[in-house]
Amino acid sequence: MDNNPNNNILEEVTSNEYKFGFFTDIETETAPVGLTEDTIRFISAKKEEPEWMLEFRLKAYRHWLTLTEPVWAHIKYPAINYQDIIFYAAPKRKKELSSLDEVDPELLDTFNKLGISLDEQKKLSGVAVDAVIDSVSVKTTFQDTLAKHGVIFCSFSEAVKNHPELIKKYMGSVVPYTDNYFAALNSAVFSDGSFCHIPKGVRCPLELSTYFRINAANTGQFERTLIVAEDNSYVSYMEGCTAPMRDENQLHAAIVEIVAMDNAEVKYSTVQNWYPGDKEGKGGVYNFVTKRGLCKGKNSKIAWTQVETGSAITWKYPSCVLMGDNSVGEFYSVAVTNHHQQADTGTKMIHIGKNTRSTIISKGISAGKSNNSYRGLVKILPGASSSRNFSQCDSLLLGDKCGAHTFPYIQANNESSIIEHEATTSKISEDQLFYCNQRGIDTEKAIGLIVNGYAREVLNKLPMEFAVEAQKLLSITLEGSVG
Amino acid sequence: MLLNIKNLHVAIDGKEIIRGLNLGVNKGEVHAIMGPNGTGKSTLAAAITGREGYEVTAGEIWYKGKNIVGWPAEERANEGIFLSFQYPVEIPGVSMTNFMRTAINAQREYRGLAPIPAADFLKMMDEKKRLVEIHEKLTNRSVNEGFSGGEKKKNEIFQMAMLEPTMAILDETDSGLDIDALKVVAKGVNQLRTSENAFIVITHYQRLLDLIVPDFVHVLFDGRIIKSGGRNLALELEEKGYEWIKQEHLI
Numbered sequence: 001m002d003n004n005p006n007n008n009i010l011e012e013v014t015s016n017e018y019k020f021g022f023f024t025d026i027e028t029e030t031a032p033v034g035l036t037e038d039t040i041r042f043i044s045a046k047k048e049e050p051e052w053m054l055e056f057r058l059k060a061y062r063h064w065l066t067l068t069e070p071v072w073a074h075i076k077y078p079a080i081n082y083q084d085i086i087f088y089a090a091p092k093r094k095k096e097l098s099s100l101d102e103v104d105p106e107l108l109d110t111f112n113k114l115g116i117s118l119d120e121q122k123k124l125s126g127v128a129v130d131a132v133i134d135s136v137s138v139k140t141t142f143q144d145t146l147a148k149h150g151v152i153f154c155s156f157s158e159a160v161k162n163h164p165e166l167i168k169k170y171m172g173s174v175v176p177y178t179d180n181y182f183a184a185l186n187s188a189v190f191s192d193g194s195f196c197h198i199p200k201g202v203r204c205p206l207e208l209s210t211y212f213r214i215n216a217a218n219t220g221q222f223e224r225t226l227i228v229a230e231d232n233s234y235v236s237y238m239e240g241c242t243a244p245m246r247d248e249n250q251l252h253a254a255i256v257e258i259v260a261m262d263n264a265e266v267k268y269s270t271v272q273n274w275y276p277g278d279k280e281g282k283g284g285v286y287n288f289v290t291k292r293g294l295c296k297g298k299n300s301k302i303a304w305t306q307v308e309t310g311s312a313i314t315w316k317y318p319s320c321v322l323m324g325d326n327s328v329g330e331f332y333s334v335a336v337t338n339h340h341q342q343a344d345t346g347t348k349m350i351h352i353g354k355n356t357r358s359t360i361i362s363k364g365i366s367a368g369k370s371n372n373s374y375r376g377l378v379k380i381l382p383g384a385s386s387s388r389n390f391s392q393c394d395s396l397l398l399g400d401k402c403g404a405h406t407f408p409y410i411q412a413n414n415e416s417s418i419i420e421h422e423a424t425t426s427k428i429s430e431d432q433l434f435y436c437n438q439r440g441i442d443t444e445k446a447i448g449l450i451v452n453g454y455a456r457e458v459l460n461k462l463p464m465e466f467a468v469e470a471q472k473l474l475s476i477t478l479e480g481s482v483g
Numbered sequence: 484m485l486l487n488i489k490n491l492h493v494a495i496d497g498k499e500i501i502r503g504l505n506l507g508v509n510k511g512e513v514h515a516i517m518g519p520n521g522t523g524k525s526t527l528a529a530a531i532t533g534r535e536g537y538e539v540t541a542g543e544i545w546y547k548g549k550n551i552v553g554w555p556a557e558e559r560a561n562e563g564i565f566l567s568f569q570y571p572v573e574i575p576g577v578s579m580t581n582f583m584r585t586a587i588n589a590q591r592e593y594r595g596l597a598p599i600p601a602a603d604f605l606k607m608m609d610e611k612k613r614l615v616e617i618h619e620k621l622t623n624r625s626v627n628e629g630f631s632g633g634e635k636k637k638n639e640i641f642q643m644a645m646l647e648p649t650m651a652i653l654d655e656t657d658s659g660l661d662i663d664a665l666k667v668v669a670k671g672v673n674q675l676r677t678s679e680n681a682f683i684v685i686t687h688y689q690r691l692l693d694l695i696v697p698d699f700v701h702v703l704f705d706g707r708i709i710k711s712g713g714r715n716l717a718l719e720l721e722e723k724g725y726e727w728i729k730q731e732h733l734i
C-alpha cells in the first residue's frame with residue numbers, strides 16, 4: 001500500500017499558480033546593461049545625488065570588485081553574470097501629469113491589482129505606504145499626517161536630498177559596505193527604498209509599509225531601507241514584495257538597517273513573495289538580502305518577523321546587534337519552500353551589552369523538491385553578562401523529496417549567560433490529514449490548515465493587516481504540494 | 484436502506500482484515516458492533532469512511548443508493564458520513580473554532596451553499612457546546628491538543644452535533660469516559676437521533692448500550708459478522724463473554 005498519501009498529494013498540490021505574475025507594459029528608462037563605474041555614475045546622476053553619495057557608491061563598488069561571491073550557503077545556482085543585468089530601471093514619467101504628487105494611472109492600477117491602494121481616501125487607515133517599482137519610489141502616502149507627529153517617512157532618494165545629515169550619520173552604520181559581497185554590491189548600485197525616522201518620545205501613529213515590485217525584465221532590484229528610532233519611540237514597519245513571472249532569474253539584493261536608541265522599539269515584518277520560479281525550477285528571483293538591526297540604546301528592542309514564501313533562492317539572515325544593556329532582539333520566521341525553491345535563512349544575535357536577551361523562533365516548511373535550511377548564530381561577548389538566548393528551530397517536511405537542514409552556531413564567551421536551543425523535525429501525519437478529510441476538508445485545504453497551525457506562533461507576531469494575507473499565502477504556496 | 488455493505492473484503496498492506504462482511508442499516512436505526520480486540524471493528528469504520536491504505540479488495544458499500552467504494556474520504560464526509568475516532572488526532576496551532584468553521588464551510592461548499600455567516604456559526608457553536616456540555620474554553624484551544632482522554636471523546640460528539648451527519652459511526656466513544664461524561668455523550672447522541680439518520684456504535688461495554696439503546700447488536704469476529712441479534716445479545720455477551728459464540732462459529 002502507498003501508506004503515505006503525502007507523496008502523491010505533494011506532487012499534485014505543488015502545481016500552484018503565482019497570482020502576482022503579471023507584467024505592466026509601461027515605458028521604462030533603463031541604464032545600459034552591465035556594471036561599470038559609468039553605470040554607477042548614471043544611477044547617481046539620474047537620482048540627482050550630491051557628490052558625497054556618489055563617492056560612497058564608488059568606494060563600495062571598488063571594494064566589491066575585490067570580493068568573490070560567497071559559497072558557504074546550502075544553495076546551488078549557476079554563476080550570476082553581472083554584466084548581463086540592468087542595474088537601473090524606472091517607469092518614464094508621463095509629461096501630462098500635472099503635479100509631482102500625481103502618479104501615472106497605469107502604475108496606480110498596477111498597485112491596485114496587487115491589492116495596494118495608493119489613494120489615501122480608499123486606503124485602510126492606519127497604514128502608510130511607500131510604493132517602489134523597479135528602481136524608484138512612485139508614491140508615499142500619508143506623509144502629511146506623519147509629519148504632524150514629526151515622523152519622516154519617505155523614499156530613500158528623497159531622504160538623500162532632504163535629510164542628508166541623517167543619511168550621512170546612519171547609512172552604513174549597521175551594515176557597512178564592507179560587510180559582505182551582496183552588501184557591497186547594493187551599496188554601489190542601490191536604487192530606492194524607504195527611510196523612516198521616528199523622533200524622541202513618538203509612538204508612530206500609523207503602521208509604515210513599503211511595497212516593492214519588480215516589473216522590468218532583466219533588471220536587478222537593489223533597494224535600501226533605513227529606519228532610525230530615537231529614544232523612547234516606537235514604530236511597526238511592514239514590507240511586501242512581488243514580481244512578474246519570467247523564465248530568466250532576476251537578482252534582488254537589498255540592505256535593511258535599523259537603529260534603535262534608548263528604550264526604542266522597532267517591529268519589522270516582512271511577507272516575501274517574489275516570484276519563486278515555475279514547477280520545474282525555471283525562473284524566479286534570487287533574493288540575497290542583508291538585514292540587520294542595532295539595539296544601540298539601553299532597553300531597546302528590535303523584532304524581525306518574516307514570512308518567506310517566494311523567491312527561487314533566499315539568502316537572508318535578519319540579525320540583531322544587542323549593544324545597549326538590557327536590549328532585546330527577536331526573530332520569528334516562517335520559511336516555506338516548494339518545487340525547486342531553496343532557502344538558507346536564519347538570524348544572528350550578537351550579545352554585547354549586559355543582560356541582553358534574544359529569542360529565535362524559526363519554522364521551516366519544505367515541500368516538493370525544495371531545500372530549506374535554518375542557519376543561525378548566537379554570539380555572546382565577554383561583556384554580555386547575564387545574557388540569555390532561547391532558540392527553537394522546527395522543520396516540517398511535506399513529502400520525501402525535500403530537505404530540511406539546521407545549522408546552529410553558538411559562541412558563548414560569558415559564563416553567566418544562558419543559551420537554550422531546541423530543534424524538531426516532523427512530517428504532516430497521515431492521521432492528521434485523514435482526520436481533516438473525515439470532516440469534509442479536502443487534502444489541499446487540510447495542508448493549508450495544518451501548516452498555518454504549525455506556523456501560528458510566528459503568524460501571531462504579524463500586524464493584523466499582514467496576518468490574513470500571510471495565512472492565505474502559506475496555503476497558496478503549498479497548493480499542489482500533496483495529493 | 485441507508486447503508487448496505489455487501490461481501491466486503493478489506494486488506495491492509497495486502498493482509499486481509501475484513502473477510503466477507505455484510506451489514507445493512509436503515510434510517511432511524513442504531514446498530515451496535517461488538518467483538519474482541521483486533522477483530523476489525525476500526526478497520527470496518529476506516530473502510531466505510533474511505534481512509535487511504537484500507538484497500539477494498541472485494542464487495543460493495545452502498546450508501547444512499549450509490550456504491551461509494553473508491554470515493555475520496557472528504558466526499559463521503561460531505562455526503563453525511565461521520566466517524567467519531569477511537570483515537571482523536573491533535574492538530575497543533577489550529578483552533579477548534581477555525582477547524583469547525585473550515586469543516587462546516589467545506590460541507591456547505593459541497594452542497595452549493597455560501598460560507599456560514601459568522602454570527603450564525605457562533606450561535607451554532609454555543610448551542611452544540613451546551614448539548615454535549617463541553618467547556619467553553621475548549622473550543623479556543625487547538626484541536627485536541629492537550630485535551631484529556633474524556634475531553635477528546637466529548638469533542639468528537641461535539642463535532643458530530645455540529646456537522647449533523649446522516650450516518651454516524653462511533654468507534655469506542657465510551658472508552659475513557661467517566662460515568663457522568665458517558666451520560667452526557669449518550670444524551671447528546673440520543674438528542675441527535677432522528678428518523679432520518681442512523682448510528683453504528685462500536686463498543687466493548689453494555690453500559691453504553693443501556694444509555695444508547697440499539698435496535699441491533701452484531702458480533703464481529705475475524706473480519707466477519709458471526710452473530711446478530713437484538714439488544715439482548717449485548718446483555719448475553721456481557722454475561723458470558725465471546726467464547727461461546729466463537730465456538731458456535733467454529734462449528
Ligand SMILES: Nc1ncnc2c1ncn2[C@@H]1O[C@H](COP(=O)(O)OP(=O)(O)OP(=O)(O)O)[C@@H](O)[C@H]1O
Pocket residue numbers: 495496500518519520521522523524525526527569
Ligand atoms: N495500519 C495497519 N497496518 C497493519 N495492520 C493493521 C493496521 N491497522 C489495523 N491493523 C490490524 O488489523 C487488525 C484489526 O484491527 P482493528 O483496529 O480494526 O481492530 P478492532 O476490532 O478495532 O480492535 P480494538 O477493539 O482493539 O479497537 C489488527 O490485527 C490490527 O493489528
Ligand SMILES: [Mg+2]
Pocket residue numbers: 524525526569654
Ligand atoms: Mg478499534
